[in-house]
Amino acid sequence: MNSTIAITGAAGQLGGELAKQLGGAAASLTRSQFDLSDDDSIRRVLAELRPSVLINCAAYTAVDMAETDADACFRANAKAVATMAELCHDLNIRFVQISTDYVFDAYAGIPTPLSEETPTSPQGIYAQSKLQGELAAATAPNHLIVRTCGLYGGGPTKRNFVETMIRLSESKPELRVVNDQRCTPSYCRDVATAVLRLIRQDATGLYHVTNSESVTWYDMAQEVFSLTRRSTHVHPITTTEYGAPAPRPAYSVLSLNKYAQATGQEMPTWRDALQRYLADRRFA
Ligand SMILES: NC(=O)C1=CN([C@@H]2O[C@H](COP(=O)(O)OP(=O)(O)OC[C@H]3O[C@@H](n4cnc5c(N)ncnc54)[C@H](OP(=O)(O)O)[C@@H]3O)[C@@H](O)[C@H]2O)C=CC1
Numbered sequence: 001m002n003s004t005i006a007i008t009g010a011a012g013q014l015g016g017e018l019a020k021q022l023g024g025a026a027a028s029l030t031r032s033q034f035d036l037s038d039d040d041s042i043r044r045v046l047a048e049l050r051p052s053v054l055i056n057c058a059a060y061t062a063v064d065m066a067e068t069d070a071d072a073c074f075r076a077n078a079k080a081v082a083t084m085a086e087l088c089h090d091l092n093i094r095f096v097q098i099s100t101d102y103v104f105d106a107y108a109g110i111p112t113p114l115s116e117e118t119p120t121s122p123q124g125i126y127a128q129s130k131l132q133g134e135l136a137a138a139t140a141p142n143h144l145i146v147r148t149c150g151l152y153g154g155g156p157t158k159r160n161f162v163e164t165m166i167r168l169s170e171s172k173p174e175l176r177v178v179n180d181q182r183c184t185p186s187y188c189r190d191v192a193t194a195v196l197r198l199i200r201q202d203a204t205g206l207y208h209v210t211n212s213e214s215v216t217w218y219d220m221a222q223e224v225f226s227l228t229r230r231s232t233h234v235h236p237i238t239t240t241e242y243g244a245p246a247p248r249p250a251y252s253v254l255s256l257n258k259y260a261q262a263t264g265q266e267m268p269t270w271r272d273a274l275q276r277y278l279a280d281r282r283f284a
């Protein structure tokens with residue numbers, strides 16, 4: 001086995017950022033090289049590559065489309081993860097699986113940041129497939145599962161809330177954005193740095209890693225337009241009014257205490273991260 005860190009989904013937001021930060025130490029695998037729907041390709045690539053670490057950033061991430069595409073979503077986000085976990089067991093590879101805040105939903109009483117011990121309650125197809133992927137990943141003896149939220153990064157060609165807001169504002173003077181979902185949208189650069197820190201510390205088990213503090217998507221949209229000096233008017237609406245196909249958590253702010261205790265590091269705030277992303281993007 002060599003010291004290579006293999007990254008799947010390398011053409012995606014987080015995979016691309018990890019590849020950038022790892023440089024030559026990374027074996028970056030895109031969909032054409034590592035297809036989650038093809039077990040044989042997964043087995044062949046990992047047997048040939050024999051990396052020391054496999055970071056799986058590849059996933060079916062189209063949350064709303066998943067509601068009517070369950071088979072493909074579960075094949076990518078659960079079945080393929082089980083295959084990877086089995087191979088990581090057999091080939092003694094450290095398995096790093098990325099998961100989501102959407103595994104949470106209902107909460108009772110006053111919302112407080114959700115810890116790694118908080119019971120999960122995934123509602124939509126995507127969310128359920130990601131929790132099944134966590135359970136599969138945990139069968140690998142040496143596994144690290146990182147839940148994150150609201151990823152953005154990689155510049156204007158990537159699909160995420162920040163880029164969607166910027167793109168829509170170019171053709172619409174007014175937008176309607178939900179104000180009843182609170183979470184912590186996170187800059188891929190900060191999440192990638194934190195994931196690599198956990199890997200270097202030989203951390204195992206489940207960790208929450210997002211930027212810090214929390215915001216509603218409505219307030220996030222407002223901040224995007226304030227920082228980009230756009231006059232787009234944002235109307236606060238409810239999740240019901242928005243009417244997206246997939247259910248989403250009303251509150252999925254993740255507690256970062258376990259990460260802070262393990263690394264001695266505090267994550268940058270979502271506001272600081274957004275400012276840096278938009279500054280970096282201007283020159284992207
Ligand atoms: N985006 C977010 O807001 C959040 C994401 N996550 C999780 O983080 C991880 C990374 O997400 P993110 O970087 O945003 O995702 P992206 O959607 O940016 O990238 C996902 C990558 O996976 C690849 N992919 C999709 N389907 C397959 C498949 N069947 N076989 C091989 N590759 C495939 C895509 O390839 P291609 O480029 O060819 O389409 C893409 O490059 C995922 O596990 C996701 O569930 C967790 C919380 C929030």
Ligand SMILES: Cc1cn([C@H]2C[C@H](O)[C@@H](COP(=O)(O)OP(=O)(O)O[C@H]3O[C@@H](C)C(=O)[C@@H](O)[C@H]3O)O2)c(=O)[nH]c1=O
Nearest residue numbers: 061063100101149150151160161164176177178217242
């Ligand atoms: C584009 C848009 C979205 N919204 C709402 C929909 C949704 O509730 C919220 C976020 O919208 P998006 O569709 O951009 O993001 P969404 O696909 O919900 O993002 C999710 O991606 C997956 C992969 C994850 O794992 C989650 O952590 C989360 O980041 O904002 C509006 O209210 N108005 C809008 O114009």
